[in-house]
Amino acid sequence: MNAKSPSSLSGAQVDREHAHHLLHQMLRIRRFEEKSAELYTLMKIRGFLHLCIGEEAVAVGVCEALEPEDGVVATYREHGNALARGISASAIMAEMYGKQEGCSRGRGGSMHIFDDKTRFYGGNAIVGCGLPLAVGLALADKMQGRKRVTCCFFGDGAIAEGEFHESMNLAALWHLPVFFVCENNLYAMGTALERAQSVTDLVRKAASYNIASSAVDGMDVLTVEAAAKEAVNIVRREQEPYFLECRTYRFRAHSMFDPELYRSKAEVEKWKKRGPIVTLVKRLKKQGLLSDVELEQLEQQVAREIEEAVAFAENGTWEPVEDLTRFVYSERG
Amino acid sequence: MSKNEMIQITYREAVREAIREALRRDERVFLLGEDVGRYGGCFAVSKGLLEEFGPERIIDTPLSESGFTGAGIGAALGGMRPIVEIMTVNFSLLAADQIINNAATFLHMSGGCFNVPLVIRMSTGGGKQLAAQHSHSLEGWYAHIPGIKVLTPATLEDARGMLWSALEDPDPVLIFEHQSLLNMEGQLLANAGAVDIDRAQIRRPGSDLSVITYGASLFKALEAAEILAGEGIEVEVIDLRALRPLDDATFLTSIASTHRALIVDEGWRSGGISAEICARIMEGAFYELDAPVERICGAEVPMPYAKHLEEAAMPQVEAIVTTAKRMVRSNG
Structure with missing residues (x-):
């Protein structure tokens, strides 16, 4: 793959059932987050809420490439990664409600989704702080002779952090099976990449650490999936890190407190035309792989799941205040 | 060896013996830090361990305090029992993000999903004319933070015995070894072992x-x-x-x-x-x-x-x- 012109599979034929699965996953994320935004305005969800609407293809395409035993480290914009990884919408919604049935018992909220069953290590809200963790998880796998991959999501903003550079160096130096996935949505909060980086070609940065690296069109789920599978194969087989830059775009504001002064509406509209869901739907319809009825069925299935998730969160319970100081230290016995 | 046999030992040697015992007893234990291997540790604590245990368990790191401390946290999450050595408490500030925002918070933030069984050792304190970037005593400042434990071994018994207890602890433990104690020499029971880490x-x-x-x-x-x-x-x-x-x-x-x-x-x-x-x-x-x-x-x-x-x-x-x-x- 060539960094200068991200590869794309937009013309390729795909398996009907698999394409429906990918579309379903992206729709789950999209509708889940739209519902989250609505619930935020109703004050059911509080704190910071960062939506990944527009970036669904990255979460879905990458998680398709992972095995159940692999690990995932994500950022504070992680609902999509968590859903695609297999954490239930109910557990995530309950978490955002702050209920003890949430995946982090309501102690983390939107930014700190955790799940041991899927080896989902957050939900990390200090930009860049997840990368060293991924290095360590991979080190543990290597030391214990396991062929697992640790997938580490981070945004373009993290590239400016020292922890990115330290982690790239360590992963390459120690030959660790880390799959670094940069969700490059062009803005670190409100700071455009070219205003933050002297070198904006992120693949070159990874390559400078002697890490195999490539960039893909992060708006195309099939492209992301193919690139991720190839990358994960390399990581697992070679026991070496890989850096994949997914060029994507956040359609919504950075958080719920963002008037978006730093970018134009025209720019957002231009990217929306390339949205991962509309383009996949259009392509599948054109190829005769998706009917209106099937799309409607998928939407209904997703709507039911989200309805159930909201009901689960609504019916969830508050952890007793007496339990406030639990989980500061491990409970023994 | 009689039960009460005493040996003459320095604080430095007591810490080294503690690390050696841990490496022998538990294959999940490894030592990670700047110059812990070939150099033998900047205060010579880990001298000889590379030869005895090999480069896969005595790991020299680049000057990346945040990176290798975070890697220690990740390795702990992945089932290992790392001992991270940071040269001095002042340098630990470069890893403060990992210690305070990750190690100390993970168990709570994840609602009990993930504990971090990590030990971080570092030198602290003055008395060696190392001036303002190698001599401070920030252990009390770390003690402000819920989620970590802060140990300050002063005696030979504690230098020898706290590490194993810290490694058995399911949560992150920071051990502060005072620079001026490293050469302290005295008698220690030859069979000295683990000591409690929560009582004065x-x-x-x-x-x-x-x-x-x-x-x-x-x-x-x-x-x-x-x-x-x-x-x-x-x-x-x-x-x-x-x-x-x-x-x-x-x-x-x-x-x-x-x-x-x-x-x-x-x-x-x-x-x-x-x-x-x-x-x-x-x-x-x-x-x-x-x-x-x-x-x-x-x-x-x-x-x-x-x-x-x-x-x-x-x-x-x-x-x-x-x-x-x-x-x-x-x-x-």
Whole structure:
């Protein structure tokens, strides 16, 4: 793959059932987050809420490439990664409600989704702080002779952090099976990449650490999936890190407190035309792989799941205040 | 080897023996840090371990405190039992993000999903003329943070025995080894092993005044107590051993019999662990006191290089003696 012109599979034929699965996953994320935004305005969800609407293809395409035993480290914009990884919408919604049935018992909220069953290590809200963790998880796998991959999501903003550079160096130096996935949505909060980086070609940065690296069109789920599978194969087989830059775009504001002064509406509209869901739907319809009825069925299935998730969160319970100081230290016995 | 056989050993060797024992006992244990391997550790603590255990368990790292400390956290999450060595407490500030935002928070933030069984060792304290970027005492500052444990081994027994207990702990433990203690030599039981890591110890009993201290200041307090005994003043010297959890029961009980308390802390006075101890005495033993609690702390300056200035910036025996006399002779 060539960094200068991200590869794309937009013309390729795909398996009907698999394409429906990918579309379903992206729709789950999209509708889940739209519902989250609505619930935020109703004050059911509080704190910071960062939506990944527009970036669904990255979460879905990458998680398709992972095995159940692999690990995932994500950022504070992680609902999509968590859903695609297999954490239930109910557990995530309950978490955002702050209920003890949430995946982090309501102690983390939107930014700190955790799940041991899927080896989902957050939900990390200090930009860049997840990368060293991924290095360590991979080190543990290597030391214990396991062929697992640790997938580490981070945004373009993290590239400016020292922890990115330290982690790239360590992963390459120690030959660790880390799959670094940069969700490059062009803005670190409100700071455009070219205003933050002297070198904006992120693949070159990874390559400078002697890490195999490539960039893909992060708006195309099939492209992301193919690139991720190839990358994960390399990581697992070679026991070496890989850096994949997914060029994507956040359609919504950075958080719920963002008037978006730093970018134009025209720019957002231009990217929306390339949205991962509309383009996949259009392509599948054109190829005769998706009917209106099937799309409607998928939407209904997703709507039911989200309805159930909201009901689960609504019916969830508050952890007793007496339990406030639990989980500061491990409970023994 | 008889049960009571003693060996002559330095603090440095005691720590090394502790690391060696841990590496032998548990294959999940490994040592990670700057120059811990070929160089033998910047304070020579890990000298010889690379030859004995190999580069896969004695891992030299680049100068990436945040990166390798975070890697230690990740490895702990992945089922290993890493010992991360950071050269000095000042350098640990480069890893503060990983220690405070990750290691200390993960268990709670994940609602109990993920604990971090990690040990971080680092040197602390002054007395070696290493000036303002290698000599500070920030262990009290780390003790502010819930989610981690803070140990300050002062004796050979603790240097030898705290590491294994820390490794058995399911949560992150920071061990602060005082630079000026590394060459301290003495007798230690040949079969010395793990010790508890949550209780203070009375190192010298006395009835007139409780001196509460930890780390290298312990030995200054004991020296002062010896001098004071010659003048008829019996000082009880308490070695805190751990700053978090802080065993306040031990010093509150002591104060209930001595009715006077003096805190000796190499850390800065303002907002330091001495202030916390003082506050706990006010909360838990106010009516026991016959005199105000006093503190002898590090002077509020970045540590100077020149020997006479460095000495003036740290608690010294003479100040402990003078203060203790004044406190005991005041009529409460």
